[in-house]
Amino acid sequence: MTEQPRTHWAPEQGPRPPRPWHAQVVGQWPLAVVLLGIAAGVVWAGTGHWKRGSFLIGATFALATVLRAALPADRVGLLAVRSRAVDVCCLAVLAVGIVTLSLIVPPQP
Secondary structure (H helix, E strand, O other): OOOOOOOOOOHHHOOOOOHHHHHHHHHHHHHHHHHHHHHHHHHHHOOOOHHHHHHHHHHHHHHHHHHHHOOHHHHHHHHHHOOHHHHHHHHHHHHHHHHHHHHHHOOOO
16 A cells, blocks of 8 residues: 655644745634734824723624634634633623723713
8 A cells, every 4th residue: 555645734744834924824824814904993092082992902802702703713723711611701700891882981071
């Protein structure tokens, strides 16, 4: 019998070559989306629109909650910190808290 060609890397092949940065970002797309949303909210809040910026941050945490709950373990990447239930609960509490505060606090006159 002949050996089947390998399509994946194996430890006996030696060290893997490093992936380019864009391939690493694409591989961690859930975390990249969340970080971009948080950064956009911080920038928006920093320009004087703090209620809109904080609402965007809360909405981004809500998106992170949905991503963590819906994506399988091999696709969620670095968005997974603890068990799925703990991550979803923590992200949901943050999302609800930040969105609620951004809606309740009155604007400055």
